[in-house]
Amino acid sequence: MTTTHLDNLATAALQDVLIDVAELASQAKQAHWNVRGATFLSVHRWLDELAEALRGHADSLAERIAALGGWPDACSETLSERTTLESLPFGRLATGQALAAMDAGLERIAAVATSWLDNPAVGHDPVTADLLTGVCRDVQIQQWFARAQQ
Known part of the structure; x- marks a missing residue:
């Protein structure tokens, strides 16, 4: 497969989003283990669901990078x-603190x-644009869930 300039921009866009998605998935799991408070059980469960959803997005982003001939990188050093x-702060997290951190990350x-979707070159790759739009849609729904619990 030959790599074009548009492919390079698409892989750069996907890689930028992959890094933050993979990082937030890790943070959601960390928060899941350390959250405490009056609404512990619902927040604990949601954080686990959030981590799983983000991992699914990370997989889709990474596979698209590979399909375009790139090399996805979500190594801990890169993240x-x-x-x-x-x-994410170390140790105990109050439910409100965990929700606020996830809201900010989302x-x-x-x-x-969105900043990559605003780049006209990325828009010329409809598959990448569709994938990024789907990520935006899903993280905004998760953000609504985070805010509704605060």
């Missing part, structure tokens, strides 16, 4: 160096994906 997300993923 720590390139994520645009804030770090907001950031939508912003990164």
